[in-house]
Amino acid sequence: MKKGVGDLMPSNRGASVRYENVQKSYDGEILVVKNLNLDIPPGEFLTMLGPSGSGKTTCLMMLAGFEPATHGEIFLNDRPINNVPPHKRGIGMVFQNYALFPHMSVAENLAFPLQVRNVGKAEQEEKVKRALEMVELGDFGNRRPAQLSGGQQQRVAVARALVFDPELVLMDEPLGALDKQLREQMQYEIKHIHENLGVTVVYVTHDQTEALTMSDRVAVFNDGVIQQLSTPDSLYEDPQNSFVAQFIGENNKLSGKVIGVSGNECLVELDDGTQLKADKVNVNAVGDRTTLSLRPERVEFEPASSMENLVQGRIEELIYLGDHIRVRMSVAGNDEFIVKVRNRGERRKLETGETVPIGWAINDCKALDAVA
Amino acid sequence: MSETATEQVLTTKDGRPLKASLARALRREKLRALVLIAPLLIFVLLTFVAPIADMLFRSVENSIVEDTLPQTVNALQDWDPSSGEVPGEPVFAALAADLQVAVDLKTHTRLGSRLNYEKTGISSLFRKTGRRVKKMTEPPYKEQFLKADKKWGQVDTWQTLKQFSPRYTDGYFLSSLDAERTSEGLQMKPEDEQIYLLLFGRTMMLSIAITVSCLLLGYPIAFLLAQLPLRTSNLLMILVLLPFWTSLLVRTSAWKVLLQQQGVINDFLVWIGLISDANRLVMINNQTGTIIAMTHILLPFMILPLYSVMKTISPTYVRAAKSLGATDWTAFWRVYFPQSVPGIGAGAVLVFILAIGYYITPELVGGTSGIFISNRIAYHISSSLNWGLAAALGTLLLAAVMILFIVYDKIVGIDNVKLG
Structure with missing residues (x-):
């Protein structure tokens, strides 16, 4: 049996991918990807997350073989693939607009990768049938892609990328064209397919929710550099720099200067003179400028007096959002300070214009690099 | 309203059928559209459709024979070309009468060139006869015509005349397809005339x-x-x-x-x-x-x-x-x-x-x-x-x-x- 032809069955096989010192420039003047080093173990769901122009799609295209790396080497199962053409890499790929061939039926689309691999007719049919059942489109084989809804097209695209049993599947913003509800549903479906098949998935998106929902690990890209590579929870809880803190989830910024360091904590004086204690993450010494990062849901009203950070804030605006109340406050000279209050029955009535005490723990307040 | 949900014809509030009302409402729009395209439509009709239609019509139109020789065409109806004999005196008398009118109007040369497309030599036959026909005032006409030109004594000549006497002809189309209608019926032209x-x-x-x-x-x-x-x-x-x-x-x-x-x-x-x-x-x-x-x-x-x-x-x-x-x-x-x-x-x-x-x-x-x-x-x-x-x-x-x-x-x- 040819390589890459196996069963669409749970098999725990996936390829490993390694980027080594990879750089990419299109025009010889600007580096789009700056010295990328990344190790993806077999079977991992890794998401490349970042704003547009951050280099994430370029990294994916280099892996797929559609863009040559300017410098460095990419390894697939420890084999260098820089000189392997895309069609010999055996990598399944799902494109942003699905790229289903419009002149072929759904079944023909799925059979295409099998035909070019000279798989026997009977086996082709068997595999196509199984792939269609996997994405719950068993009866749609004879339809044209144009006759399917966006979500169905999406599933066909996923099935097509998997039907020839690749060890690695790349997905380039595959859910971008779907509406919100369908997107969420597809996120779970892709996640489950990944869990069942055990293939390695490299997923590119600019949607942080998508990244957090599906991934084993997330690589946050900005400016051609991986800003942070970690699991979704530590990405949110322990951002390593201001960009990640800002990009993942909502975040309050307070800028100031480090005036004291003790172990993992530091004392920061804000620009208006307020002094706060923070977790020392990305500052070095006394005198450094810093940006404090604080999640809106970690701020408490009526804090216990034992809390490390206590300040007064003026309520500027109240937005009712059902499950929580969003409170915009003016705190230490920042009037975009957001606090989320869970909507509990016994909560105290808040009024616009009121000045109230708020507080938070040291661990929830991260001293990160200063943003200009 | 509940009535509109049933299978009745949908009506507006004053009871007129909905479809009629809609057509009425749209009529103004349609009229407007028509007025807007009217100048171009008229231009195209006058300068494109009409000339082409006229040109295409010419491919079957053949009234010249009947217009020029009305009596002859009429008299020829009883003549059967397959008999192998030229028509009798009445046909020649009719031809003489027709030609005398035609010569006055100078239309006989045009008829000659028309029939010449079908059979070479007819053009000169008509011109030649046209010069003599004024003198043919008394019967028997047949002899005088035969004297004017021997071709009047050939069945071919009369056959061509009879064949192209109807107002409409397929002759042009047959020629276009290298075919012709002879006394033996429809057949291809000789090899060297096919083009x-x-x-x-x-x-x-x-x-x-x-x-x-x-x-x-x-x-x-x-x-x-x-x-x-x-x-x-x-x-x-x-x-x-x-x-x-x-x-x-x-x-x-x-x-x-x-x-x-x-x-x-x-x-x-x-x-x-x-x-x-x-x-x-x-x-x-x-x-x-x-x-x-x-x-x-x-x-x-x-x-x-x-x-x-x-x-x-x-x-x-x-x-x-x-x-x-x-x-x-x-x-x-x-x-x-x-x-x-x-x-x-x-x-x-x-x-x-x-x-x-x-x-x-x-x-x-x-x-x-x-x-x-x-x-x-x-x-x-x-x-x-x-x-x-x-x-x-x-x-x-x-x-x-x-x-x-x-x-x-x-x-x-x-x-x-x-x-x-």
Whole structure:
């Protein structure tokens, strides 16, 4: 049996991918990807997350073989693939607009990768049938892609990328064209397919929710550099720099200067003179400028007096959002300070214009690099 | 309201049927649209549809015989050409009466030239007889006519007259198809008189050859243009369109300079020693010349629809095919090419239809073996003045194009033709 032809069955096989010192420039003047080093173990769901122009799609295209790396080497199962053409890499790929061939039926689309691999007719049919059942489109084989809804097209695209049993599947913003509800549903479906098949998935998106929902690990890209590579929870809880803190989830910024360091904590004086204690993450010494990062849901009203950070804030605006109340406050000279209050029955009535005490723990307040 | 939900005819509040109300409401809109297009519609009707309809009508119209010789036509009805005998005295008497009127009006020469298309010699027969007919005042007319010209004593002459006496004729169409109606019925003309079927066939073959060579030359260009970034492709597109901006005559004459036996290409080939001076290639005033020059002229009509269709084919399709394991060629042939077929269809139809009716280029570079049916039509319109035959040829050409178009629709599907 040819390589890459196996069963669409749970098999725990996936390829490993390694980027080594990879750089990419299109025009010889600007580096789009700056010295990328990344190790993806077999079977991992890794998401490349970042704003547009951050280099994430370029990294994916280099892996797929559609863009040559300017410098460095990419390894697939420890084999260098820089000189392997895309069609010999055996990598399944799902494109942003699905790229289903419009002149072929759904079944023909799925059979295409099998035909070019000279798989026997009977086996082709068997595999196509199984792939269609996997994405719950068993009866749609004879339809044209144009006759399917966006979500169905999406599933066909996923099935097509998997039907020839690749060890690695790349997905380039595959859910971008779907509406919100369908997107969420597809996120779970892709996640489950990944869990069942055990293939390695490299997923590119600019949607942080998508990244957090599906991934084993997330690589946050900005400016051609991986800003942070970690699991979704530590990405949110322990951002390593201001960009990640800002990009993942909502975040309050307070800028100031480090005036004291003790172990993992530091004392920061804000620009208006307020002094706060923070977790020392990305500052070095006394005198450094810093940006404090604080999640809106970690701020408490009526804090216990034992809390490390206590300040007064003026309520500027109240937005009712059902499950929580969003409170915009003016705190230490920042009037975009957001606090989320869970909507509990016994909560105290808040009024616009009121000045109230708020507080938070040291661990929830991260001293990160200063943003200009 | 609850009534509207039932199966009754839907009505408005005052009880009129909804459909009628809607039509009334839309009538004003329709009228407005009609008024807006009216000037163009009238212009097109007057300058395009009407002249063409008139021209096409001429291919069957034949009232000249009956208008000029009404009594003769009437008298000839009882005569049977297969009897082998010329008609009797009453017919000659009628002919004398008719001709005397015709000579006064000077219409007998026109009738002569009309019938001369069908049988050579009739033109001079009418002119000759016309000079004598004034003197024929007394019967028996038959003898006097036979004395004026022996041809009045031949069955052929009368047969032609009788055959073309109805107001409508299929004679032009038969001639267009190299056929004729003789006393033995419908049959093909003698081999050495056949010309039009050959010309129709050649026009088709050359048009197909031109279409195919346009496709072969144009497809790679359009493919390249569609792949390049917009700025570069726009620049190259100007080069494609450049021929459009020079006169057709200049371009055709340029081909004469290049292709003739003492021309640039032959000189070059002799100079580099590829051919000897005695064996210079004959590339003009034959079919080769027509194909080369017309391919050049019609190439943009192939490239433009191809380009606009290819531009809409997203490069991700080819990428997807490659990622699924297809080689460059398979990705092109199985994925890219089928999607470019509508462009091929549009380009081919456009080039073929333009080629099949082309006149000026074959006239200039086609010599005798490279001319098209259109050149023959032009000859009958402006030189031989046989408009009826020209009209019949034109009608057949039009019909051929339409039939091809329908066949094309059946095979490729007109829905698959995209101009952009």
